Amino acid sequence: MTECPDDVLRDLLPEYALEALGTAASARVAAHLAECAACRAELALLGQVHGTLTRGVPRVDVAAVVAALPRPMPRPVAIPAARRWVMRPVWQYAAAAGLLLAAGSGVAWQRAAGGHAARLADSTLVQSAGRVQAVQATQAARAESGISFGGGLSDLSVDELQSLLGQMDTLRALPSSDPASMTPVIAMNEGGKTL
Amino acid sequence: MSELTRDIEPTPDIALIARWQRGDQRAATELVGRHAQALARFAVTQGIRDGVDELVQDTFVRAFHSLESFRADSSLRTWLFTILKRLVLDRQRSEQRQRSTVELDEEHAVQDFNALDGMVADETLLRVRQAVARLSPLQREVFTLRVTEGMPYTEIARVVGSTEGACRVHYHNAMRAVKEYLSDD
Incomplete structure (x- = not known):
């Protein structure tokens, strides 16, 4: 063939x-x-x-084969998006804790050092308290010893409290009290030599 | 099949698998109906005489148990044939072990494939069956998958664990051997 x-x-x-x-x-x-x-x-x-x-190939009973098949396994349920914040990496929590610690240390340092920023803060608070005292003459005695949160807040109105909080917000926005840069400034002449 | 319908693609197996995994039992029925008879043909051509139904069912049960691991880098049919081939080999080994402990007469010692000859009344069909029975097991697997299923060489290679080129050679050698056997009459 x-x-x-x-x-x-x-x-x-x-x-x-x-x-x-x-x-x-x-x-x-x-x-x-x-x-x-x-x-x-x-x-x-x-x-x-x-x-x-x-x-001579026998006919396969399709229904019998299907009846013997396993049931499909349910797929794993996806985690809802709203709960995913729980699954953040540990480093993010560590970074947040470090940030809070640094901020707290800064405030403590300011208060302990009594530097310019702290004095400025105190004067701001005194000014704020002074305004409140102008509104409420009954608080005049407290003005002599600076601001006082002990017991006096309950006597303030909502507007007065908001005013006080506004003043405190400006306090948080003060310039950094970190020491100025220590990089020396070197003056040079035209020949490139230091003066 | 008409020219018009020949090129229409049915729902892909992978889509039916996904439907079954979502709980659609009709998808399983469609998958089994699509491939069961081809698997039965392959089992018979590999010399399985009894329990073809059971073998096909075991193939599907095993396949469906591990459908999660089916990567679709080959067709589902090829994967099913691979599973069936392993089951056929297991059964043949089991039967050989039984034969080694039970004394059998000379008639049972011939190739399994010849045991189907009694079902073939036509002399020409008998000759064709004998011609195929004389092929080596690997040639017979390649030849029957090609002739009865029209399976591409790449898929045949996956089923029999060989290469595409080797399967092409096996097919053409098998075809030549069958022609020579039939022309010897």
Whole structure:
């Protein structure tokens, strides 16, 4: 039995026999078959082999197979977005704690040093307290010893309290009390020598 | 199948798998119906005589148990054939062990494949079956997957654990051997 020398076309014959080729490939094989007796003979043999091998194959009971299948496993539920903040990395909490500690240390240092910023803060608070005292003459005695939070706040109105809080906010916005830069300024002449 | 319907793509297996995983039992029915008969054909061509149904069912049960690990780098059908092939080998080994302990007559000592011959009445069909039975096990696997399923060489290579080029050679050698056997009449 002779064989077709066109291996590519011969390789397509099983799919052609099963009608599994696309339209274009199928038309190409059909055109080749019209001219090639060897491929026609091989196609006939493929049909015989297919008929023989598939003969006597029992019909599978699809319903019985499906009944024996496992149930699908539920997929893990995604964590709601609202709760994701709990899962932040530890370093973020550590950084936040460090920031708070640094801020607290700064305030403590200001108060302990009694420097310019602290004095400015005190004067601001005194001014604020003075305004409150102007509104409430009954607080005049307390003005002599500076501001006092002990017991006097309950006597203030809402507006007065808000005014006081506003003054405290300006206190937080004061310039940094860090020491000035110590970088020396070196003056140089035109020749590049230090003066 | 008409020219018009031939090129229409059915719902991909991977989409049916996703539907089944969401609890759609009809998707499982469609998947089993799509592949069960091809698996049964392959089992029979590999010499399985009894319990083909059971073997096909075991294939699907195993596959569905591990569908989470199916990566779709090959087709589902190829994956199913790979599972079935392992089950067929397991069964054949088990049968061989039983044979080694039970004395059998000469008729049972011939190849399993020939045991189906009694079902074939037509002389021509008998000759074709004998021609295929004479192939080596690897040639027979490649040849039957190509002829009965139209499986591409790349997929056949995955099922039989070989290369695409080697499978092409096995197929053409098998075809030549079958032709020669039938032309000897």
